[in-house]
Structure formats: structure tokens, C-alpha cells
Amino acid sequence: xxxxxxxxxxTPTLSSHVSYEFCGAMESxxxxxxxxxxxxxxxxxxxxxxxDAARNALSTQFLGEYPDGTDFFFxxxxxxxxxxxQVGKFVASPLDVIAxxxxxxxxxxxxxxxxxxxxxxxxxxxxxxxxxxxxxxxLGFVRIKRAVLERFASESQTYSIAHADGxxxxxxxxxxxxxxxxxxxxxxxxxCDKCRAAGIDxxxxxxxxxxxxxxxxxxxSLRDALRSYEAGQNxxxxxxxxxxxx
Numbered sequence: 001x002x003x004x005x006x007x008x009x010x011t012p013t014l015s016s017h018v019s020y021e022f023c024g025a026m027e028s029x030x031x032x033x034x035x036x037x038x039x040x041x042x043x044x045x046x047x048x049x050x051x052d053a054a055r056n057a058l059s060t061q062f063l064g065e066y067p068d069g070t071d072f073f074f075x076x077x078x079x080x081x082x083x084x085x086q087v088g089k090f091v092a093s094p095l096d097v098i099a100x101x102x103x104x105x106x107x108x109x110x111x112x113x114x115x116x117x118x119x120x121x122x123x124x125x126x127x128x129x130x131x132x133x134x135x136x137x138x139l140g141f142v143r144i145k146r147a148v149l150e151r152f153a154s155e156s157q158t159y160s161i162a163h164a165d166g167x168x169x170x171x172x173x174x175x176x177x178x179x180x181x182x183x184x185x186x187x188x189x190x191x192c193d194k195c196r197a198a199g200i201d202x203x204x205x206x207x208x209x210x211x212x213x214x215x216x217x218x219x220x221s222l223r224d225a226l227r228s229y230e231a232g233q234n235x236x237x238x239x240x241x242x243x244x245x246x
Contacts, residue, residue, distance in 0.1 A: 007033060007040040007091055007143075008062050008069045012054030013077040016046035019213035021080025032084030038091065041066070047164050052187035055139065055175040057161065059149050063172070072149055076140035081211035081219060089205070090143040097195060097202045098131070099142035102210035103220040110228070111220035114138045115204060117239045125226060125239055131203040132226070135196065139175070139188045141210070149174060152194055 009026070011018065026042070033040045043061055048054040055074070062072050071091055079102050090098050103111040116136035118126045126133040153172040160168050174194075175187035185193075195202055206222035229239055 003068065003070055005038050005071055005091055006066070006069045007038065007071045007073055008066050009040065009042040009073045009075055010055075010058035010062065011042070011044050011075055011077050012048065012051055012058060013044055013046050014049055014051075014054075015077070018077040019080060021211040021213050021217065022075070022077055023080075025080040025082050025211075026075065028084045029082070029087040032088060033091070036088065038088075041069075048161075052175050052177045053161055053171065055187055056171040056173060057163075057169060059174050060153075060169070060171045063146075063149060063153055070146055071143055072146065073143045074139050074141065078213040079140050079210060080213065082141065082208050086205065086208050093143075095131075095203050096145045096148050096200045097142065099134070099137045099139075099202065099204050100208040100210060101137060101204055101206075101222045102140055102212040105212055105214040111225065113220075113222050113225055115222065117204065117226065119239045123239070125229070128203075130207070131205055134192075134202045134204045136189060136192050137202055137204060139191065141208075148195070148200060151198065 009030070011022075030040050030042070043058055045054045045057045045061075048057065058074075059072060062069055073087075073090070082100060086100070101113045101115045103113055106112075114136070115134055115138070118133040118135055120126055152174045156173045156176075158170050158172055160170050163169050174191070176190050177185060177187045179185070180190075192202060204222065206226055209219060209221040211217050211219045
């Protein structure tokens with residue numbers, strides 16, 4: 001019998017502030033979960049300039065302080081636009097990893113998305129139940145099942161870091177970054193690489209119209225970019241054949 005869901009939202013915030021768009025969307029999502037009698041909590045890690053360490057700190061806190069937490073949900077402090085219904089859909093899904101993809105910040109004629117979508121041999125994106133299989137995602141809006149983090153924590157090294165209150169925290173190095181094949185690799189890429197090596201599929205919901213806050217707000221959904229690709233137009237999201245993903 002599966003345990004009742006207990007969702008832990010996690011937000012790294014260098015500035016110790018969150019955006020207007022984030023606040024509205026998160027308030028609606030957590031209120032909706034409460035009305036559905038689904039427990040949730042929200043943890044933050046402020047002031048840490050290394051986002052990989054902040055993600056490690058939050059996931060380590062989840063594993064250690066919330067032993068009955070079932071779903072770990074990164075929502076970055078500059079991301080909004082998602083609905084309570086979409087969050088509920090992620091929580092209800094049995095998939096190990098399910099994500100949304102906010103558009104890149106910047107004034108572009110066509111919004112761009114930092115995602116690699118998998119395709120079959122005919123170049124058609126692989127889709128099931130309205131979700132797309134992906135090899136690479138950002139970590140700004142992603143729900144990860146507890147078992148995935150427990151597995152990666154058991155295989156990872158640990159390191160110590162000072163918290164803002166002066167205490168020393170020992171972290172699992174789940175979301176690591178550094179050189180790979182002569183290039184710097186971010187924590188989102190290494191996490192996706194670990195998932196593929198472990199046979200864990202990553203799925204993307206393309207229908208969330210995200211708001212991404214920077215010096216201004218950028219708003220777009222991945223679905224529109226994929227429609228352009230399928231129409232033979234220049235894609236703003238990368239699509240790769242499944243066999244070429246490793």
C-alpha cells in the first residue's frame with residue numbers, strides 16, 4: 001500500500017527574496033493541496049551563491065527531516081505561472097521524475113527552452129499521456145520521488161558547508177557539477193545523466209505557461225515550441241533521437 005502523499009516544496013534563493021509570480025502560484029498550489037487533504041511543507045535555502053550546493057542542502061534536509069515525505073518538488077524563486085491543477089497532476093503522477101520547463105530569460109523573437117526532448121527514429125518526439133520523454137531538463141520546476149533521491153544519496157559522496165546560522169551541515173552530493181568531457185557541466189545536467197544511467201525516465205509536461213522573472217517577466221509554454229518543430233520550423237527546443245542520448 002502506497003503512503004499518503006506528503007509534498008515538500010524546496011526553493012533555493014540567493015537573494016533571500018522570491019518573485020511576485022512565484023508567491024501567487026505557490027500560495028494557490030499549497031492551498032489546493034490542503035483542500036484535497038494532501039500534506040505539504042515548504043523549505044528554503046537562502047543566501048548560498050552556489051546553486052548546486054543549495055539544491056544539495058535542500059534535498060539533504062528533505063531526506064533527513066521529513067522521513068515521511070514522498071515527493072520532493074523544486075520550485076525556483078523566479079518561476080511562476082503554474083496552476084494548482086498542474087501541481088496536483090504532478091503530485092498524483094506515479095512517475096519518478098516529472099518536470100515543467102520555463103522559457104529562458106531574454107527578449108527573443110521565439111522563446112527558447114533549455115530542454116532536450118527525446119525522439120524516435122523518424123524524428124518525432126516520444127510522447128505518452130500528454131507528456132514528453134526528455135534527456136535534459138532544468139531543475140527550476142521538477143517533482144522527484146523520494147526513492148530517486150534515496151538511491152542517489154546512497155551512491156554519493158558527502159561534504160560540509162556552513163549554514164547562514166553558523167552551523168555546519170553535511171550534504172549529500174546529489175546535484176553535483178564540474179568538468180565533464182572538457183566542459184563545465186551544471187547540476188541539472190549531472191542529475192539528468194544520473195537518471196539515464198540508473199534507467200530512470202524523465203518526463204516533461206509541455207502545457208504549463210510559465211512566467212520567468214528577471215529584469216522583466218518572460219512567459220511561454222514548451223508546447224508551442226514543439227508544435228513549431230513538428231511543423232518543420234526551426235525548433236526553439238532541442239530534440240534528439242533516443243539512441244543518441246547517452
